[in-house]
Amino acid sequence: MQLLRWIPLATLAGILAGTASALLLVSLNLATTLRENHPWLLYLLAPAGLVVGLLYRHFGASVEAGSNLIIDEIHNPQAVIPLRMTPLILLGTFITHLFGGSAGREGTAIQTGASLADQLSIPLRLAPANRRILLMAGVSAGFASVFGTPLAGAVFGLEVLAIGSLSYEALFPCFIAAFAGDLTTRAWHVHHTLYQVSSVPAVDxxxxxxxxxxxxxxxxxxxxxxxxxxxxxxxxxxxxxxxxxxxxxxxxxxxxxxxxxxxxxxxxxxxxxxxxxxxxxxxxxxxxxxxxxxxxxxxxxxxxxxxxxxxxxxxxxxxxxxxxxxxxxxxxxxxxxxxxxxxxxxxxxxxxxxxxxxxxxxxxxxxxxxxxxxxxxxxxxxxxxxxxxxxxxx
Amino acid sequence: MQLLRWIPLATLAGILAGTASALLLVSLNLATTLRENHPWLLYLLAPAGLVVGLLYRHFGASVEAGSNLIIDEIHNPQAVIPLRMTPLILLGTFITHLFGGSAGREGTAIQTGASLADQLSIPLRLAPANRRILLMAGVSAGFASVFGTPLAGAVFGLEVLAIGSLSYEALFPCFIAAFAGDLTTRAWHVHHTLYQVSSVPAVDxxxxxxxxxxxxxxxxxxxxxxxxxxxxxxxxxxxxxxxxxxxxxxxxxxxxxxxxxxxxxxxxxxxxxxxxxxxxxxxxxxxxxxxxxxxxxxxxxxxxxxxxxxxxxxxxxxxxxxxxxxxxxxxxxxxxxxxxxxxxxxxxxxxxxxxxxxxxxxxxxxxxxxxxxxxxxxxxxxxxxxxxxxxxxx
Structure with a gap:
């Protein structure tokens, strides 16, 4: 019955991650539209890079390691991920895309998902073993919600930690968080691109x-x-x-x-x-x-x-x-x-x-x-x- | 490049397993048809059970543990699985179904797939570490071919060994064997039942x-x-x-x-x-x-x-x-x-x-x-x- 207590916790982590992913996806749509309508923004990419660098130098030293910091914390829980990871990575990603860097978004979703989930461990005074599980659930929720793929997100949070093995400790929280995250992003009316594989021959x-x-x-x-x-x-x-x-x-x-x-x-x-x-x-x-x-x-x-x-x-x-x-x-x-x-x-x-x-x-x-x-x-x-x-x- | 040598080996394991699964599926169709057309066969279920019991007592003591023997050998390779596992389990399963026992077929497919694959390790003088991998590939191929589900079969051979963890050591051989097994069964013109989930509401x-x-x-x-x-x-x-x-x-x-x-x-x-x-x-x-x-x-x-x-x-x-x-x-x-x-x-x-x-x-x-x-x-x-x-x- 212990397990059922993960339902509200993982759901909450999913709602936070899914909301952050919705914000990220909306902000990236905005950045892309602005950049396409104002091609001169590209000339500001270098100063924009300086701004991102300064942001992280002055406010983000503790979270600069990004996704690797999350993975390290899951392997060896030390201290709650600073909340500032979320606004910094959202802003940094927005700037990168607005001015024409070539980059993605899953790193951002993983960082927002995990750092927001980790904030829950302060009021709940979670033991390190449970903090790890919550962080994994946050990673799953971030990945699931940013791509609209809950099953892949659920397993990603378990599989990304180590090469060549997979442990099921956090299986249930990762699944719940992934589905909650995906539902949350969709509930914010954010839609995902559809890709169509038009023909698949029988396997031979x-x-x-x-x-x-x-x-x-x-x-x-x-x-x-x-x-x-x-x-x-x-x-x-x-x-x-x-x-x-x-x-x-x-x-x-x-x-x-x-x-x-x-x-x-x-x-x-x-x-x-x-x-x-x-x-x-x-x-x-x-x-x-x-x-x-x-x-x-x-x-x-x-x-x-x-x-x-x-x-x-x-x-x-x-x-x-x-x-x-x-x-x-x-x-x-x-x-x-x-x-x-x-x-x-x-x-x-x-x-x-x-x-x-x-x-x-x-x-x-x-x-x-x-x-x-x-x-x-x-x-x-x-x-x-x-x-x-x-x-x-x- | 070591890895590529698993292609012929796992393919061969798949062909053997897929052929055994085809034989199993054909024999079970026959057993089912005969039983349905001759309901009196049910009255012979008890003596048929005695026959199965005698078969295993006199010829099958070394393979009676069945699927558990395979799993034990994978955990702790000792000796090549006796070839007789294959005919005995095929015959035992046929008899069970012909006379009206309530049973399945994946145990049979796992045992034929793994015991046939293991025979390859004798001429090839495989080291225990490689025998394990080949056994896992045989399990995957048996499962994949009997149900027509290669992805599930591939992962089943890895996942069934232990509760709560999954190791990727045999990932590639299991995938190759699973696909080869499934293709082989289909090449024998054996088809699988189709199940239709007729309506799936959007996840909420x-x-x-x-x-x-x-x-x-x-x-x-x-x-x-x-x-x-x-x-x-x-x-x-x-x-x-x-x-x-x-x-x-x-x-x-x-x-x-x-x-x-x-x-x-x-x-x-x-x-x-x-x-x-x-x-x-x-x-x-x-x-x-x-x-x-x-x-x-x-x-x-x-x-x-x-x-x-x-x-x-x-x-x-x-x-x-x-x-x-x-x-x-x-x-x-x-x-x-x-x-x-x-x-x-x-x-x-x-x-x-x-x-x-x-x-x-x-x-x-x-x-x-x-x-x-x-x-x-x-x-x-x-x-x-x-x-x-x-x-x-x-």
Missing amino acids: VRGILSSIAAGIVFGLIAMAFARTTHAVSAFAKRHIAYAPLRPFAGGILVTLAVLAIGTTRYIGLGIPTIVASFQTRLPIYDFAAKFLFTALTLGTGFKGGEVTPLFFIGSTLGNALSNLLPLPPSLLAGMGFVAVFAGAANTPIASTLMAVELFGAEAGAYAGIACVVSYLFSGHSGIYHAQRIGNSKY | VRGILSSIAAGIVFGLIAMAFARTTHAVSAFAKRHIAYAPLRPFAGGILVTLAVLAIGTTRYIGLGIPTIVASFQTRLPIYDFAAKFLFTALTLGTGFKGGEVTPLFFIGSTLGNALSNLLPLPPSLLAGMGFVAVFAGAANTPIASTLMAVELFGAEAGAYAGIACVVSYLFSGHSGIYHAQRIGNSKY
Whole structure:
């Protein structure tokens, strides 16, 4: 009966996370619309980066580690996550998107979901073991609500902590929080983009081998992305001592890159291109361009998440692979969407569930193989470096 | 690159398991048809039980532990599973169903899948660590192919070993074997029953609370089933010293019970009633009758599996719960189908994936909640007593 007490607690965590995700999604829609209507905003990306850097330097030192701080706290509970994580990451993400950084939103949703949930542990005087569970529930609720995928969100909160193993301690609170979070975001009348995998052939040997081949490519790109982003970050730290100047420099480079190639296709969330990757053949270099823009944006210290860019990279890469593999472009786009993420976040089961929730059960079978293979080929250092190794991959 | 060597190995395990599952499914169709056309076969159930008992006493002592032997070998590899496990369990299951025992088939598929896979480890001189992985792949392939659900099968082979935790060591081989097994069974032109959840309302608070309530009932029934079957078995062992007489006695009781209530509805696999539970309202006691017939059949030593009867118990119980809960009968039938199994086998994630594969992603959301809650309320001793406890449920 102990368990039932998690119903109100996880529900509350879900309501908080879902509300924060609704606010985030509305603010990102606003930022995207403003940026598209006022292209000159891009010229302010460098100073905007400086503002984000200063914000975190003066108010956010304790929460700068972001998603990794959450994962560390779950592994080893020390102190309640400061509430300021929520406004800072929401504001930082809004600024990043308003002025044209290439970034995502799941990092933001995880941070708001977990930091808000953790505030409940103060009045309730939760023991560390229960704080951990509540934090995991907050992560699940944040992920579920920002993407509209409760099953994937529920498992993500369990799976992201360690590579190669999954513990069910927080299974029930994560499920409740994920569904409560998703319902809350929808109750705020915030809708999620729909992606349509238009044709799924019956699974056969050729389909399985193609999924394995695609999964290998997705995994290698996921590994390259995580390493490149870390390398950009390490390079910036080595050469730019004053932290707020790093996103300033990053902003200059992103702005120059946009001007050099003459398109804004690779900045922001990139939802229109993701949607297009399910509908039509796209340039085969789309994934590479998004890869570089995102590594530059996030590596230099802008805020947001990695996952929506990973969806972009994966779905356009999948689309490109349809030139080589005998599967429909929209199916490969769907497989890449989840599988590059599976490799980079080391979350194959959550990613498979996400494919099922977004694209249906038939596409989910192909996506499942691609996610597992991508996970195996993406190495042991993903986008969350606080993740521990539960079981080595090989 | 080590990993890629699992492709041929797991594929071979899948082909063997899928072929055995095809043979099993064809033989069970034959047994069911014969029994329905020749109702007098039921009068031979007791002597048939004696035959099964004698078979295992004289030829099957080394494999009598069945699915639990497989799980034990995976935890602690000692010696290759004797090949005879496969013909004995196929024959034992055929006899059980031909003469009217109430049993399933997943136990059979797991045993044929794993024991056939294990034969590969002799010529290949696999180290114990690799034998374990191959056994898990065999379990996945058997489960996937007998039910036509590759994602659920893949995860089942990982999840069934321990309660409350899941390790990814064998993730890739289990996926490959599961898909290869499923494709093989289909290549033998063996088809699976289709179940149709006819209406799924959008998830809302009432739906979530109803799913939790249903999940509690499903979990308690799952616990009661596992305990009753174990209790029947312990009782039979205490009072009937000569093992082959136990299924003989069980056969007499099942035969008398059928004659007393005047229907064959609760013997065999019971597929027609499961299908009906998705289509129309059924008597509310159906689940209880199937529960007793199955506990009596399996507890006294007939062969087969627990899972199809659990699907029957769950889907008819779900159907009955639609009198109390504000969800459609066919949706509750689908939820019960997977959730009683989730509780009894302690496999909530595989069961959720099964719901998605059989009933679609929308029903999967409800089923996911029901499976997690059922898992939490089913206690720590499920139908596989060799299962270890990775993490206590509460």
